[in-house]
Amino acid sequence: MQTFIIALVLGLVATLGIYPIAIPFLHKIKFGQSIRTDGPQSHLKKTGTPTMGGLVFVLVPVLVLLVVMPSAFMDVKIQIVILSYLGYSLIGFIDDFLIVVKKNNDGLSAKMKFLMQTILAVIIFLMYRGIASTSILIPLLNIELDLGIFYFFLIMIMFTAESNAVNLTDGLDGLSSGCMIVALAPFILFAIVQKEIGLAVFLLAVLGSLLGFLKNNFFPAKIFMGDTGSLALGGLLAACAMVLKKEILLIIIGGIFVMETLSVVLQVGSFKLTGKRIFRMAPLHHHFELGGMNEKSVVFMFWTIELVFALVGYLLGVM
Numbered sequence: 020m021q022t023f024i025i026a027l028v029l030g031l032v033a034t035l036g037i038y039p040i041a042i043p044f045l046h047k048i049k050f051g052q053s054i055r056t057d058g059p060q061s062h063l064k065k066t067g068t069p070t071m072g073g074l075v076f077v078l079v080p081v082l083v084l085l086v087v088m089p090s091a092f093m094d095v096k097i098q099i100v101i102l103s104y105l106g107y108s109l110i111g112f113i114d115d116f117l118i119v120v121k122k123n124n125d126g127l128s129a130k131m132k133f134l135m136q137t138i139l140a141v142i143i144f145l146m147y148r149g150i151a152s153t154s155i156l157i158p159l160l161n162i163e164l165d166l167g168i169f170y171f172f173l174i175m176i177m178f179t180a181e182s183n184a185v186n187l188t189d190g191l192d193g194l195s196s197g198c199m200i201v202a203l204a205p206f207i208l209f210a211i212v213q214k215e216i217g218l219a220v221f222l223l224a225v226l227g228s229l230l231g232f233l234k235n236n237f238f239p240a241k242i243f244m245g246d247t248g249s250l251a252l253g254g255l256l257a258a259c260a261m262v263l264k265k266e267i268l269l270i271i272i273g274g275i276f277v278m279e280t281l282s283v284v285l286q287v288g289s290f291k292l293t294g295k296r297i298f299r300m301a302p303l304h305h306h307f308e309l310g311g312m313n314e315k316s317v318v319f320m321f322w323t324i325e326l327v328f329a330l331v332g333y334l335l336g337v338m
Contacts, residue, residue: 022216023223026084026087026088026220026223026227027224027227028227029086029087030079030223030227031230032227034079034227034230034232038234038235042241045069045072046069068242069243070119070242070243070244070245071243071247071248072236072244073108073111073247073249074112075232077108077247079224080227080228081101081221083221083224083227084097084217088216090217091216091217095149096150096215096217097218098146099258100218100259102146103139103255103257103258104258105251106139107136107250107255108250108251110127110132110135110246111245111250112245112247114126114246114250115247136182136183136250137175139254140175140179143258144171147261147262153167153168153169153171154264155170156266157267158267158268158335158336173266174261177260177261177266177269178258180280181254181257181269182257184253184276185199185250185252185253186253187279187283187302188275188279188302188304189248190305191314191317191318192237192239192318194304194321195244196236196248197321198275198325199229200229202272202276202325204226204329205268205332206260206265207222208333209263209333210222215262215263218262232244232248237318238315238318256269256273256276257269268335271328271331272332274327274332275321275325275328279303282301282306283301285297285298304321
């Protein structure tokens with residue numbers, strides 16, 4: 020228990036200490052966010068807000084684990100989780116860097132980003148295949164289903180979809196970071212129950228770091244996580260669900276991210292098929308903004324919905 024508290028506190032204190040230094044530095048080197056002109060007009064004032072803030076809450080937990088429990092790095096499951104976290108963060112960093120340099124929102128092409136995400140998912144699957152089965156556990160029924168080769172495709176979908184889903188959710192101040200804090204809680208509890216202590220320590224360090232980030236990211240945001248942070252967090256969730264054998268529950272625990280992704284899929288599909296839009300704007304959080312809700316209200320509403328998803332997912336996971 021003491022180790023858990025130390026990891027959480029170190030993650031929090033470190034990020035609270037780093038961001039006041041990082042934010043002015045990013046301002047100085049002009050690493051500011053470019054805001055899409057076709058989005059809500061109220062967001063244009065956020066142009067120039069420092070981005071790539073995710074770099075801090077990605078690196079700090081790794082260093083915290085190195086200090087608190089260095090032996091954990093010998094565990095293949097921990098290696099997989101950290102590779103997922105750092106690997107998807109690197110893809111996001113490249114995307115953010117190109118956006119900052121070009122001063123627009125192009126960055127990596129969608130095909131290149133997807134290719135890089137897929138290659139990393141393949142590497143992660145190959146590492147995991149050496150230590151675990153291709154079975155998944157069906158919630159409530161407690162039935163194990165061996166997917167065989169199809170498990171590979173499940174992992175591919177989990178990692179690419181989840182990393183992009185968190186990225187889509189990162190559109191309002193504090194929205195994605197707050198939802199991630201809630202979504203991480205069940206996986207921390209699952210890790211403790213399964214006696215995956217190293218993983219629990221690492222996730223608590225991530226949780227503390229995210230709390231420190233949220234202080235600077237909540238309305239009005241002083242810094243954005245960028246793809247550097249959002250892709251990393253999505254990869255982290257997928258990795259946790261995989262190594263803890265909670266693959267199916269990822270859909271429920273990450274429910275808010277699923278909703279955001281579905282809103283984009285439905286919007287694009289509807290427009291291509293009928294020429295009409297289902298929502299005022301996608302992702303879903305913009306629909307509520309354009310409907311008259313202020314940014315804070317939308318964020319609090321989504322946090323609450325995610326809390327329900329996380330609670331239901333946790334209960335299904337322990338039943």
